[in-house]
Amino acid sequence: MLELRNVSKAFSGLMALSGVTLTVRKGSIKGLIGPNGAGKTTLFNIITGLYGPQKDAVTFLGTDISGLNPAQIARLGISRTFQQAHLFKTMTVLENVLIGRHYRTKAGFFSCGLRTTWSRREERYMKEKALHYLDMLGLIDMKDLIASRLPMGQQRLVEVARALATEPNLLLLDEPTAGLNDRETDDFRDLVFTIQKSGVSILVIEHHMKFIMELCDEIAVLNFGVKIADGSPKEIQNSPTVIEAYLGSEGTDD
């Protein structure tokens, strides 16, 4: 479904990523781990087009997306969350999720301003959908709160709802469990399985080892911008390279 071939990225001469090749299989959950500064978030930014056009290295659903802008990539069905939640601060939780519905809806300038029957019906339908995702994440009681007033952990969940509202084919999660306690993390793991069952493929960055080992079908390990391992959770846990470069030097979070 998603294929990265030989992706490199340099920031003023410093190689953040060098020659990374990565595949996310349709319907699977892939983990991306590695010490801080390994280039995981950089990889997300490249996939979603935030760093501008790449040199022919990213393919999604058979389409080369390396030359597309972020909105075009999103419309092909890639959606994401952020490590530091980036919600629209002055908007309510519900309004944030409604932005995710935007490109799936049509009402134009004048039908919105004149509040035509058709635009009202669409708005109602949009809200139903958005509330469905908020319900799924247990946020329904907070729908009318200003998003930036929520605790960080919940802001991340709102981000998941906003991302799901676009009905993506591929969901990128950047450290979704940071700020959640053990029980909430377990709940979140079950939720990710539910999302997977609804047909969404997932690429997830995490430091939380127990979470990632239980969740993922495959895990790739980055270290200093280079992929040092890629395989099933068992293979990763037993790989001497990973243990030395990552687990050995940094220690596990769990």
Add this chain to the structure above:
Amino acid sequence: MAAAIVILPLIFGDGYYLNAMNFIAIYSIVAIGLCLLTGYGGQFALSHAGFFAIGAYASAILSIKTGLHPLVSILLAQVIAALTALGIGAVVLRLKGHYLSIATLAFTVIVEVLLKNLVSLTGGLQGLSSIPRISIGTFALDSDWRYYFIVWPTVLFLLLFSLNLVDSRIGRVFRTLKEGENIAQLFGVEIWSHKVRLFVLSSVYASIAGSLYAHYVSFVSPSVGAVMFAIEIVLAIAFGGYTMLWGAMLGVAAINFLNEYLTVFAEYKRPIYGFALIVIMLFFPNGLLDGLMTGIRRFLGLIKIVKGHPHA
């Protein structure tokens, strides 16, 4: 509100206040438009005086020189203004923050210079006079009283349109412009087209007001597009709160009356307004009205605490 609009002129009668109410209506349209662009969209533009002038002059010139019916010339003036806004917006909206303010201020200055110098078209410093009044059939809207029932329904309609828009899928995107355009893009929103459309809409509001002004006063001069007017409109929305469309209208009313009473200090008007704008922006980031209301609420809360002795 609609009822108040019908009743108010009965109280005021046909005189000074009715005239003032009509001007308040006209400037409110500009302020509402600027609220959408600046308050909701976070784009700090000073081009509204320029578009007001375009609306006023385009409609005046069309109706004088070609003898078009004023209603037709007003419509055509909006088309001209919209196309101008589209052209200007596509260039200047690439700028952010203060750079955008400067570029749009330059636009207002250019319009003003053109109005003064294209004498054959605009009448230069003398301006244009005997602009025909709007008439429907043989019924001419030639009194303050009659015009009142054109401008206020127009304001109400545009206010409702704006309130609806802000609370819709399009309006939500406008509101995201203020805080991180990159983010909305990641959810498939085409930011650029929304930004340009917002600029065009907001500019056309100013231009509609300009046209209504020209056919009401039946005289226009380059001062309608003066830079000072651009500042006054900003002051009006700073007074009322950048995202309070009602407040913006109150701000316009306040400025309108200040203009009347400050005639005594005519020479000091600019420094007074400049100072007021600085004070409001420094101490009342959400607008003066919002600041005052918060202050009153706190004060009332204080009284309650003293009376109720909640800690006793």
